[in-house]
Amino acid sequence: MSETVLSVDELSAGYDQADVVRRLDLRVDVGEVVALFGPNGAGKTTTLRAISGIVKPSHGTIRYLGKDLSRLSPTVRARAGIAHVPEGRGIFFGLTVAEHMRLGYRGETVDPEQAYSYFPALAPLRDRRAGFLSGGEQQMLAVARNLVRRPRLLLLDELSLGLAPVLVEQLLPVVRQYALDNGCGVLLVEQHVQLAIEVADRCYVLSHGDVVLHETSERLRSDPDILVASYLGQRRRSGEEAAL
Amino acid sequence: MSAVLSTSGVSVSFGAVRALSEVDLEVREGQLVGLIGPNGAGKTTFIDAVTGFVPARGDIRLRDRDISGLPPHRRARLGLGRTWQTIELFDDLSVRENLAVAAQRSTLASGLGEVFLGLWHGEEQVAEDALDLLDLRHDADRMPSELPQGRRKLVGVARALAARPRLLLLDEPAAGLDSHESAELGERLRRVVDAGLPALLVDHDMSLVLGICDYVYVLDFGKLIARGTPEEVRNDPEVRAAYLGGSTADMASTADMASTDMLVTMPGSEATER
Amino acid sequence: MVLSPIVAFALIGLGSGGLIAGIGLGVVLSYRGGGVINLSAGVLAMLSGFCYWALDTGYFGITFPTGWAITLTIVFALVVGVVFEFGVVRPLRGQPPLAKLTATLGFFVSAQAAVVLGFGEEARPQPPILPSGIVSILGYTVPVSSFWIAGIVLAVTLLFVGAFRWSRFGLGTRAAAENEAYATLYGLSPNGLSLANTLLMSLAMGLVGLLGASIAEVDSSTLPLMIVPALAAATFGSLNSFTVTYIAGMLIGMAESVLIFFSSQSWFPTNGIGNPLPGVQELMIFVVLVVAMFFRAGKIPGRGDIVERRLPPAPRPRAPLKAAMKWVPLCAFLMWALPFGFREGLITSLIAAVSLLSLVVITGFVGQLSIVQLALAGVAGFTVSHFFINFGIGFPWAAIIGVLLATVVGLISGFPALRVRGVSLVVLTLAAAVAIENFGFTNSTWGASVTGSLVPAPSLFGFNFGPNASFHGIDGAEPSPLFGWFCLVVLTVIALWVCNLRRSRLGQEMLAVRANERAAAASGVNVRNVKLIGFAIAAAIAGVSGVLLAYSYGSITADSYDTLVAISLIAFIYICGITTVPGAIQGGLIYTGGLLAYAILDWFGLQGNWLNLLVGFLVIASLVLRPEGGATYLFYRSKRPASEVTS
Numbered sequence A: 001m002s003e004t005v006l007s008v009d010e011l012s013a014g015y016d017q018a019d020v021v022r023r024l025d026l027r028v029d030v031g032e033v034v035a036l037f038g039p040n041g042a043g044k045t046t047t048l049r050a051i052s053g054i055v056k057p058s059h060g061t062i063r064y065l066g067k068d069l070s071r072l073s074p075t076v077r078a079r080a081g082i083a084h085v086p087e088g089r090g091i092f093f094g095l096t097v098a099e100h101m102r103l104g105y106r107g108e109t110v111d112p113e114q115a116y117s118y119f120p121a122l123a124p125l126r127d128r129r130a131g132f133l134s135g136g137e138q139q140m141l142a143v144a145r146n147l148v149r150r151p152r153l154l155l156l157d158e159l160s161l162g163l164a165p166v167l168v169e170q171l172l173p174v175v176r177q178y179a180l181d182n183g184c185g186v187l188l189v190e191q192h193v194q195l196a197i198e199v200a201d202r203c204y205v206l207s208h209g210d211v212v213l214h215e216t217s218e219r220l221r222s223d224p225d226i227l228v229a230s231y232l233g234q235r236r237r238s239g240e241e242a243a244l
Numbered sequence B: 001m002s003a004v005l006s007t008s009g010v011s012v013s014f015g016a017v018r019a020l021s022e023v024d025l026e027v028r029e030g031q032l033v034g035l036i037g038p039n040g041a042g043k044t045t046f047i048d049a050v051t052g053f054v055p056a057r058g059d060i061r062l063r064d065r066d067i068s069g070l071p072p073h074r075r076a077r078l079g080l081g082r083t084w085q086t087i088e089l090f091d092d093l094s095v096r097e098n099l100a101v102a103a104q105r106s107t108l109a110s111g112l113g114e115v116f117l118g119l120w121h122g123e124e125q126v127a128e129d130a131l132d133l134l135d136l137r138h139d140a141d142r143m144p145s146e147l148p149q150g151r152r153k154l155v156g157v158a159r160a161l162a163a164r165p166r167l168l169l170l171d172e173p174a175a176g177l178d179s180h181e182s183a184e185l186g187e188r189l190r191r192v193v194d195a196g197l198p199a200l201l202v203d204h205d206m207s208l209v210l211g212i213c214d215y216v217y218v219l220d221f222g223k224l225i226a227r228g229t230p231e232e233v234r235n236d237p238e239v240r241a242a243y244l245g246g247s248t249a250d251m252a253s254t255a256d257m258a259s260t261d262m263l264v265t266m267p268g269s270e271a272t273e274r
Numbered sequence C: 001m002v003l004s005p006i007v008a009f010a011l012i013g014l015g016s017g018g019l020i021a022g023i024g025l026g027v028v029l030s031y032r033g034g035g036v037i038n039l040s041a042g043v044l045a046m047l048s049g050f051c052y053w054a055l056d057t058g059y060f061g062i063t064f065p066t067g068w069a070i071t072l073t074i075v076f077a078l079v080v081g082v083v084f085e086f087g088v089v090r091p092l093r094g095q096p097p098l099a100k101l102t103a104t105l106g107f108f109v110s111a112q113a114a115v116v117l118g119f120g121e122e123a124r125p126q127p128p129i130l131p132s133g134i135v136s137i138l139g140y141t142v143p144v145s146s147f148w149i150a151g152i153v154l155a156v157t158l159l160f161v162g163a164f165r166w167s168r169f170g171l172g173t174r175a176a177a178e179n180e181a182y183a184t185l186y187g188l189s190p191n192g193l194s195l196a197n198t199l200l201m202s203l204a205m206g207l208v209g210l211l212g213a214s215i216a217e218v219d220s221s222t223l224p225l226m227i228v229p230a231l232a233a234a235t236f237g238s239l240n241s242f243t244v245t246y247i248a249g250m251l252i253g254m255a256e257s258v259l260i261f262f263s264s265q266s267w268f269p270t271n272g273i274g275n276p277l278p279g280v281q282e283l284m285i286f287v288v289l290v291v292a293m294f295f296r297a298g299k300i301p302g303r304g305d306i307v308e309r310r311l312p313p314a315p316r317p318r319a320p321l322k323a324a325m326k327w328v329p330l331c332a333f334l335m336w337a338l339p340f341g342f343r344e345g346l347i348t349s350l351i352a353a354v355s356l357l358s359l360v361v362i363t364g365f366v367g368q369l370s371i372v373q374l375a376l377a378g379v380a381g382f383t384v385s386h387f388f389i390n391f392g393i394g395f396p397w398a399a400i401i402g403v404l405l406a407t408v409v410g411l412i413s414g415f416p417a418l419r420v421r422g423v424s425l426v427v428l429t430l431a432a433a434v435a436i437e438n439f440g441f442t443n444s445t446w447g448a449s450v451t452g453s454l455v456p457a458p459s460l461f462g463f464n465f466g467p468n469a470s471f472h473g474i475d476g477a478e479p480s481p482l483f484g485w486f487c488l489v490v491l492t493v494i495a496l497w498v499c500n501l502r503r504s505r506l507g508q509e510m511l512a513v514r515a516n517e518r519a520a521a522a523s524g525v526n527v528r529n530v531k532l533i534g535f536a537i538a539a540a541i542a543g544v545s546g547v548l549l550a551y552s553y554g555s556i557t558a559d560s561y562d563t564l565v566a567i568s569l570i571a572f573i574y575i576c577g578i579t580t581v582p583g584a585i586q587g588g589l590i591y592t593g594g595l596l597a598y599a600i601l602d603w604f605g606l607q608g609n610w611l612n613l614l615v616g617f618l619v620i621a622s623l624v625l626r627p628e629g630g631a632t633y634l635f636y637r638s639k640r641p642a643s644e645v646t647s
């Protein structure tokens, strides 16, 4: 059996009023790409936030390389090798592209050239302030910066948000290869379901904070009805809720 | 059909960066026009230029009226409604109040009059209609920062609609929506346009743009590289190379469209027709 | 030949220029490190100055040799830094800049009071550290220490520039200051970075305190008040550039010194009674600041502009009329029934509440951080006084003209706000307030001499309703409840009107501008007009409070509308709730000299510096516990604002 990077048991997390993710179980192995699907507000972002530590879980455990994370701050988690591209991209408008590459905690060095090799379009922009970049360019910067960190666990919230189709198409296989080469586990939130199941190993579908489907991509590729059915299920649920 | 928006020779530079050069574009009555292009091509800059948020050279006409010298709020009052790629909601107002700000039109006199006489009670029917159209009624009293990203985008669209615009400029409204939410949005936009509000749509979701637009313009490095019906654009080799990529183009026309269609026709449309 | 005295005076100014620049560096460090506008940078320097003096002169019983005293002072500065970090900076991280500014003001007040309690008011001659010789330049004597100070501060500046430009520490600090949550995702430690920056800042301030001793004595106000020119210097550098701050600080110090020379010349304008015109320097700083900042920013924030953290929410008022019906009669009764001291306190509270309402409008609703409001009140107050003295015009015309004049000046002061935003506007309006105070109010032709300028009692058709009216309270003493009722009516009308404003379309547009100027413009809101109307309304309200204040004193001096008082107004309103009308009224009640303060004095005998010590501490405590403000918390207990991760 391959080594597990991340295992989440019975995770519940949310904001002031209520939990928006309930009793969630999830696992990511070394070298694996796991996709997380679900409509808006399903709790995908909240799940990733709980794993990287910006949201405190109200219940459940999160284990990273066998260690319980609950007592560790987001800073410590990041230094231990968890990289999170958050909703909103997590870049700094006041810093230039090149400065993002120099940014880091003590002892961490990254190779900017490698970052530019993932997204050649970034290279000519290196002296531009990140705030001036276009939405897609900002997304490239966020993804590239986190790829070159060589994390053991990579959390990508809306990987392809704002990226041109041609880039998405190229990027997903790159992420796939990256996970294999670096023995890194990738947890990916993605709206291009069709493209994502081409590269992911396993997929979870989240709806209203619950996992409604957990399946290998292989099966989903061969039998698309499963995915449609899970979406149908959640649609029915929200219909019922609205009717109440 | 007359042109609602027509630009000619619109150019924008930021210092040494030439973000747009000589863009001629037209949106006609009853049309939903798509604007696509690679990242950094200048799509957002074009919307900024039309709405007056960046200084631009060239001619910008709204229903034959030259608006290129006007400040942003004047253009908005003349009927330009827009959404933002960066969302830009009023973070300390509730969703409903966000819409109310756009729905109201106060002049100096009416503004002061209300303050003294208390005539206004904040009920704006347009705002309520916009909430309904985008299915945001559940979230009407929440604060924008509590909403997931995709819904925040929709609030932006609703706010633009609440201002009763005569032309709608949408910057990636479907970002953060999953494929059938995006298709549902597309359907609603189509209805809005058919009801008489022309729109310009920028998005990277090809099944959305190529699926619902009447006409599509393609930008690359600040220049228009193609224009035409969705079918023409999809088959344009230059556009494929620069933007669509091989399989996306194919998929947009076949597999993806089919699957999202399937998702939409079953549960989605039911919800919208209710 | 003409130039030589100018050069000499400029060189003498190097010393104070160095101190201003040094404190300016502290301001920049605090802002870069934690987004704090550190009003207490000068206070920190003063603390070290006193520490060194006490150790070196054996004030505490042990006399240390100079080397030891310096070392121990540095240690002391670091300890104070730690206290500052854990008491002020860290608990308020993530709060709006105004909350942080208010907290540093609390620290300012407490620390200053503590020093006065411990060492007394008088200046302490400090044993100089630097060589105390003089050199003769162009026939003028210039102290050597001036050069030393300029040089040492320059060295520190270069050190900071290097540290921030070439080290990761600087980059990390910038990133964490922009968005803490994101910074943690990169493995940065915002806590660590913030502590390091605060320590660096307190170290620098310790040094300034030591150096300050060499050119002046240590006392409890000189260094603390150097914060005003230091803030101006830092603002030239956008609160961001060490080099520009240094240069600006030096120039301000030198210009100050040269102006002293000019004012002794016969051609220098005088104020009519033969004294040199006061406030020229302050006016100069303000004008240069406006020019420098106006052309730096755009009319509407552009793409990628970093937006400062927002103010607390501004909830809609609930049933204001009902509340008024409950409280106004009670207050009217108390006005008659309370003994005179309490009555006086109550009147002060009502007037303060009016001026706080002006801040609710301009800052709470329109989002413009303005310190100039009290100076506008002063414009109205002095107008009332001078219209009587010079033209014999009394109530109501003088009052109306006063309010109109305040509105006009307020409108003018609003123009810079069309481009200058956020904390820069704080500094700009502070400079405006200082300029108005020094140029206008202390000039005895337009303002008042130290003895004050007479204000007639208000009367209508021969009926006097001023504080000295013949109708007296239950205890038979002045001030007359008539005047109190007059103030109460004015406050009630204005408060209800501000409630109405919040609910009107104009109010909603103000909030939209406050939240997002770009989106407001795209929604058809005329951002410029909304801001200007906001400034005009706030100025009119401030003018009314200034008129009331003038009437209540019977005679006014520049001190009544002093800039430090203006800043403390902000503190009081902020801890009560700057976005709500109840906040303004609560703020009035706890305001210095108001009802509560009088009660504390009367019941516990606490006053003066002991009271200040307590107030400063309470301000900080209240901010830490209820950052959105007490009234907002009490009256509108709504959901907490969503966490910052999403924005």
Ligand SMILES: Nc1ncnc2c1ncn2[C@@H]1O[C@H](COP(=O)(O)OP(=O)(O)OP(=O)(O)O)[C@@H](O)[C@H]1O
Residues within 6 Å of the ligand: A128, A132, A133, A134, A135, A136, A137, A162, B014, B017, B019, B037, B038, B039, B040, B041, B042, B043, B044, B045, B046, B085, C302, C303
């Ligand atoms: N103020 C500015 N200063 C410098 N460069 C800028 C500025 N604003 C935009 N740019 C540059 O102009 C180019 C066009 O940007 P724009 O945002 O219009 O692209 P876009 O087509 O909307 O891209 P995307 O699809 O990624 O959103 C980008 O390369 C961007 O970096």
Ligand SMILES: Nc1ncnc2c1ncn2[C@@H]1O[C@H](COP(=O)(O)OP(=O)(O)O)[C@@H](O)[C@H]1O
Residues within 6 Å of the ligand: A015, A016, A020, A038, A039, A040, A041, A042, A043, A044, A045, A046, A047, B145, B146, B147, B148, B149, B150, C642, C643, C646
């Ligand atoms: N900062 C917040 N405060 C309160 N509620 C929030 C916040 N962020 C998200 N939520 C709520 O949590 C739910 C899940 O949101 P999210 O995890 O962002 O969904 P997704 O990423 O799957 O679209 C939504 O109902 C949303 O309204």
Ligand SMILES: [Mg+2]
Residues within 6 Å of the ligand: A044, A045, A046, A087, A157, B148, B149
């Ligand atoms: Mg999300």
Ligand SMILES: [Mg+2]
Residues within 6 Å of the ligand: A134, A135, A136, B043, B044, B045, B085, B171
């Ligand atoms: Mg864009």
